[in-house]
Amino acid sequence: MKNIVLIGFMGSGKTVVGRLLADRLGYKFIDTDKIIEERIGKTISDIFNDEGEHYFREIESNIVKELSELSGHVISTGGGIVLNQDNLTCLKKSGLTVWLKASPESIHKRVVSESHRPLLNVKDPLKKIKRLLNLREKFYSKADISINTDDLDIEKVVENIIDVYHKGEN
Ligand code: S3P
Numbered sequence: 001m002k003n004i005v006l007i008g009f010m011g012s013g014k015t016v017v018g019r020l021l022a023d024r025l026g027y028k029f030i031d032t033d034k035i036i037e038e039r040i041g042k043t044i045s046d047i048f049n050d051e052g053e054h055y056f057r058e059i060e061s062n063i064v065k066e067l068s069e070l071s072g073h074v075i076s077t078g079g080g081i082v083l084n085q086d087n088l089t090c091l092k093k094s095g096l097t098v099w100l101k102a103s104p105e106s107i108h109k110r111v112v113s114e115s116h117r118p119l120l121n122v123k124d125p126l127k128k129i130k131r132l133l134n135l136r137e138k139f140y141s142k143a144d145i146s147i148n149t150d151d152l153d154i155e156k157v158v159e160n161i162i163d164v165y166h167k168g169e170n
Contacts, residue, residue, distance in 0.1 A: 002071035003027075003095030004165060007082055007140055009133055010117050011110040012100040013149040013157070014076040021158045022074040025165075031076040035063050044078075048118040061087055068094035080119075082139035092142070096165050099143035100157070104129045106150045 004021060006014040015031060022029035033044055036059050040047055047056050061084055067075055068090045075094070081087050091097055102110075108126045111117060122128050140146070145164050147157055 003067075003073045003075055004161065005075045005077065005091045005095050005097045006100055007077050007091070007097060007143055008079065008100035008149075009102065009107055009129070009136065009140070010079040010120065011107040012079070012102045013110075013152055013154070014100055016152075016154055017100060017149070017157050017161075018074045018076040020154055021161055024158060024162060025074070028073050029076070030067065030070075030073055032060060032063050032067070032081060033078050035067075036060060036078075039063075043116065045116055045118045045121075053118075057084065060084075064090050070094070080136075082136060082142070088139065088142060092144070096145070096161075096168060097143040098161055098164075099140045099146040100149045101140070101146050102149045102152075104133055106152075107133075 004027070006018050008014055018031070019029050021027070036047070036056070037043055040059065042050065044056070057080070060078060060081060064081065064087045067073070075091070077091070081091070104126060107129050111120055112125065115121060119132070120128060147160055149157055
């Protein structure tokens with residue numbers, strides 16, 4: 001298989017797991033949000049504020065099309081990438097898709113002190129996390145495999161993914 005694609009909600013560990021995974025496999029690590037920020041020259045929060053979420057989603061879809069042509073990459077994706085069916089289809093064709101799964105409470109603990117996620121800059125972030133997760137789980141569950149990151153034992157999560165990935169190559 002060409003790539004490993006990490007999907008999952010904000011704060012599910014995609015960046016931290018993705019970096020170690022790429023390191024272990026000798027793959028390159030890329031993050032869709034980082035590419036968007038570099039292309040537009042603004043932070044994700046500023047893009048949401050100035051241009052709106054719809055614009056952000058368009059750029060995100062264009063990036064998905066480009067990235068799916070790559071190989072030898074670990075691709076970490078923004079939490080809402082799965083909302084577009086074409087994105088999911090494209091990502092599934094480009095490699096092993098892995099859903100990093102976490103409970104609303106774990107996610108809340110991880111994101112509560114951060115401010116760079118515009119969708120969670122609300123009065124009651126836990127309520128919003130629960131609502132969005134509820135809406136999105138059916139899309140995340142289309143991934144090839146899912147791994148729970150509530151304990152976030154990064155080493156174990158990475159080993160698990162590598163095992164499945166290598167089995168798929170035989
Ligand atoms: C989003 C998740 C963010 C980022 C944007 C929207 C979402 O990425 O793409 O703020 O809709 O869940 P992370 O999942 O990397 O935080």
